[in-house]
Amino acid sequence: MTVSSTTSSGNTTLDTIVANSKKATTGSTDALGNAISSAAGGQTLGKDAFLQLLVTQLKNQDPLNPQDNSAFVAQLAQFSSLEGIQTLNTSVNNIAGSFTSSQALQASSMVGRSVIVPTTQAVVDTSKTFSGTAVVPSSVSDATVKITDSSGKVVRTLTLGSEPAGNAAFTWDGKDDSGTLLASGTYTFNAAATISGTSTALTTNLPATVSSVTLGQNGGEMMLNLAGLGSIALSKVQTIGL
Template sequence: MSVTDTTSGLSLKDILANSSIKTNTGNDSLASAAGSASGKKALGKDAFLQLLVTQLKNQNPLEPQDNGAFVAQLAQFSSLEGITTLNETVSGIAGNYNSSQALQASSLVGRSVIAPGDKAVVDTTKGLTGSVAIPQSVASATLTIADKDGKTVRTIKLEDQKAGNSSFTWDGKDDAGNVLASGTYTFGATTTIDGQGAALVTNLPATVNSVTISQTGGELMLNLAGLGSVALSKVQTIGI
């Protein structure tokens, strides 16, 4: 006497098809089922476990679920739970980072910084101190200072310079020794390297007017008075 199995065990795909969760055609894995949950909520670990239990309850008693497949589904559940915990941890870290950035930003407003640039707002009664980035040892470098009209008002020679940042001081006077009006001035430095003229980077002081905090985790941007913005990572010195 033979026994014929007339029951039809429900697979995970069948359970998903009869529930409010839709599966992707041609893909029977739970990963594809998690792609579209009912409403607009993602398939979480609780729903995953509920589906797993429902599948076990509705399996064919004559053809129970393979042990290997069951272990694989448990491993999937464990991975899902781990990813959920990781996401919560990362979100917490991101929140703390944004708070730290806001605190850091508030302490920088009104401070003086030195950063790469070719312009500076100068109070000529006090003068200005900056630096020139020298890529390698050179016999000399030339610093030129121009007013708002582009006219060169002062030329400063930097002799026998070694690689690194070479400091300079401008007293706010032109080449004839006359005190100039306060305002925005343009700085440019050049030298000769291997017989070729080369432009050098100048590092100039500026005052931080405000700070822009990225909403996507990007870098903090300092808005300098009358000079535009510069990334915090490019700032070389932060003063009072």
């Protein structure tokens, strides 16, 4: 009689054991049934219950037709695999717990820090010079950055001109096209250039301040909550500053 284990959780189910025990004698079947009831209580079997059933099986085998050695070795291998899977599950759970603790420590150090992220919006203090970059995929001759206020009005157009492939840096003094200093607030930066004869939008990397952090759930990624801008995944951060 062979006891088999399922692959979904690494444990042996009662239905499988009963199905595989039909070849046993009446006496051994009764003993095995009693062992199943006491060891499992109708639940999925663990390694201790598996071993108890294996011992009960050996005690009640037919002496005139004993279990084949290869079948016995196979059942021992199943027991060893089951124990290994349970040990692995424990180790993975411990690693997951350590990862969560590491995330919490990392999160506490991120609050209040300045980061550079791919976005078109930024909270700007117009009393200071604002800096950002535009990602240029190939050499261009007419890169520009249009700055729009919260009402959707274009207040300034920065001409970058010719730029090689890479990150094209730009600065803004907080003034509009007429030279008037604007109020601090949220502004949108739209960079564009002509590539292969077509006007193409460029990705902009702008500074932002981390106001809080949301820890990833069930192994998910940590999210940074940016002041006035919303959330972004930690993996998208280009640079972490002071």
